[in-house]
Amino acid sequence: MNAPSTPAPRDYSVVIPAYKAAGTLARALDSVFAQGLPPAETIVVDDGSPDGEEIEAIVARYGGRVTLLRQRNQGPAAARNHGCRVARGHWIAFLDADDSWLPAKLERQLALADDATVALVHGRAREERAPLPPVLDLARLWERNRICTSMVLVRRTAFEAAGGFDEDPALIGAEDYNLWLRIAAAGWTIRAVQERIGNYTPAAGSITSQIERCATSEIYNAEKIGALLGFDADRIERKILSIRTDFGRHLLYARDLPAARRMLAGPLRRRPRPGVVQLWCATFVPAALLDLRRRLRSRRPAR
Secondary structure: OOOOOOOOOOOEEEEEEEOOOOOOHHHHHHHHHOOOOOOOEEEEEEEOOOOHHHHHHHHHOOHHHEEEEEEOOOOHHHHHHHHHHHOOOOEEEEOOOOOEEOOOHHHHHHOOOOOOOEEEEEEEOOOOOOOOOOEEOHHHHHHOOOOOHHHOEEEHHHHHHHOOOOOOHHHOOOHHHHHHHHHHHOOOEEEEEEEEOEEOOOOOOOHHHOHHHHHHHHHHHHHHHHHHOOOOHHHHHHHHHHHHHHHHHHHHHOOOHHHHHHHHHHHHHHOOOHHHHHHHHHOOOOHHHHHHHHHHHHOOOOO
């Protein structure tokens, strides 16, 4: 790892990939320019979007404060890499066009970035009970990804040393996690701001809402990054079964019971733990009864 000998300057570039983003892009940009510490530059990358003319019109409202780049549709990894190649800042802040930031986001993050070994600072994008780990190493990050891409501030030198996002189409939906793991594996420090610093609000039909597709990408990522980092087969298999369990739970919550059953089949067969068995059995319960249980649980007073 080649970390700079002195703390990097506090200037940062914002990179926003945009695809079918006309309905939310202005909100994202407004949140950038509401920052107490303004960006050195803001770059929007039109990823071959069908609403490209509308995106251009939105960007034009901000005058010379926003640079618009265009490319044929290649996915979010390629769009972010395109923006990063043009960006000049010592730090790069990623923001998806359907998300937004709170005004003190960058000030909070840069306060944790003075140590020259810090490559990435993230933070909360919504209210959650469980605190974020203050520092993430490879082992802990491999267990679970708690990093929201729209809340990431990454050191340019660390991003470039890692080779940027992997543009493999099969990784779409997990290309961000893939990069965080490679940065952690290189020995860089990953820190978290504990308070909420933004809003994660994925648009309907976005990658994050396509649960089965995301699960496939996550499984592929586990196989690909596991092989790259030399993990043994058992460690990779345990990760894949954990992914299938988590996404089976998401599908159950979304009431796609057949898909949840398919997703949970592997964990049930390979490592039939009580929690997995319970989820599997729940996929055979009528959706109306599951919804009733959810409503009853939501009425319980908070402890």
